[in-house]
Amino acid sequence: MVQRQLFFWMILFAPCLTLGQSPIVYRPIAMPPAVTAAVSTQVVFSARIGSVATVIPTGVQLLQVDAVGNVLNSAASLNDQGLAGDDLPGDGVFSTTITINETQPTVLYWQISAAFRGRLRRSLSQVIALEVTPASFPNGPTRPDSTNVVIDPETNQTVVCNEIDLTFAPGTASSAISSLVSAAGGTILGRYWVDSLSWECTKLRSLVVEHLCLRRHVRPSKLRR
Numbered sequence: 001m002v003q004r005q006l007f008f009w010m011i012l013f014a015p016c017l018t019l020g021q022s023p024i025v026y027r028p029i030a031m032p033p034a035v036t037a038a039v040s041t042q043v044v045f046s047a048r049i050g051s052v053a054t055v056i057p058t059g060v061q062l063l064q065v066d067a068v069g070n071v072l073n074s075a076a077s078l079n080d081q082g083l084a085g086d087d088l089p090g091d092g093v094f095s096t097t098i099t100i101n102e103t104q105p106t107v108l109y110w111q112i113s114a115a116f117r118g119r120l121r122r123s124l125s126q127v128i129a130l131e132v133t134p135a136s137f138p139n140g141p142t143r144p145d146s147t148n149v150v151i152d153p154e155t156n157q158t159v160v161c162n163e164i165d166l167t168f169a170p171g172t173a174s175s176a177i178s179s180l181v182s183a184a185g186g187t188i189l190g191r192y193w194v195d196s197l198s199w200e201c202t203k204l205r206s207l208v209v210e211h212l213c214l215r216r217h218v219r220p221s222k223l224r225r
Contacts, residue, residue, distance in 0.1 A: 024050030025125040028112045034131045034139045034174070034191075037105050044085035046095040047078070047112040047125055057081075059115030059122075060094045067109055069127050078112065102132040105174075133174040142190025163189065 028047035035041040045062050049055050060078040063071050078096040082089035085097035100108070112125040133139060144160040152159050168177055181188050 022119070022121070022123045023054065023114070023116050025112050025114045025123045026050065027126045028110065028128055030110065030128060030130050032139060034133055035100050035102075036135055036137070036139055037132050038101070038103050038135065040099055040101040042085075042097050043100050043130065044095055044097050045076075045078070045110060045112070046085070046093055048093050049080075049114055051116060052080075052092045054116045054118065056115045056117060061113045062096055062098070063111045063113050065109045065111045065127055067107075067127070067129075069109075069111060069124075071111075075110075100130070100132070104132070105134050106132045107173075108132065129171060131174060137174045137178060138188055138190050140190060141192040 026048040028045055031044045031046075032041070035043065047060075049060065057080065058077065062075045062078060064073050064075045065071050076096045076098050078094035079086055080090060080092065080094045084095065086093070086095035094112075094114075102108070108130045109127050110130060111127045113122045114124075115122050144163055146160065148161055148163070149158050150161045151157070166181075178188065
């Protein structure tokens with residue numbers, strides 16, 4: 001009789017723990033998204049959790065994985081308390097800061113794992129890559145050379161010459177970028193990131209651009225989108 005009751009309870013409650021759509025852990029971002037080999041660099045990892053009401057606050061982990069998602073180690077715990085790189089407490093974005101100091105160029109892969117109340121399995125984010133580049137490859141923005149300028153004959157405005165912005169597909173290796181730029185006779189001056197912006201940030205930036213365009217001194221063609 002006891003065994004039958006136990007079996008009945010297992011059938012009754014197990015589906016409540018396993019069925020249904022898993023809570024979402026959105027694609028994490030790393031800032032900066034690339035670091036330089038042999039340079040100790042603090043990197044902030046952040047990810048939005050889709051079900052803040054049920055997430056276990058101490059159960060959000062940063063995992064170092066391989067390219068296909070096999071776990072290598074648990075690197076750190078994330079928090080939503082405004083600590084260790086977390087910007088705003090209680091906003092549903094969990095963050096942590098770790099120090100990376102790889103001696104040689106490589107690619108490191110990361111994933112966020114989160115535990116939720118009432119669920120047997122943890123939710124996993126997408127795997128993201130963080131490239132460790134050679135010392136010769138710049139990973140930050142550089143100001144344009146204001147001494148190397150010409151007059152635009154159409155607008156009669158002063159513009160920087162011999163410097164252009166190029167956009168590469170996310171995940172393009174620094175070695176491939178260096179080869180392409182070198183083949184064209186160019187030199188890499190700096191690097192800035194656009195693919196790490198969330199949808200909310202992109203929308204906010206668009207609103208700012210639209211607001212600026214209302215000013216009579218701002219020309220849309222001169223804004224870097």
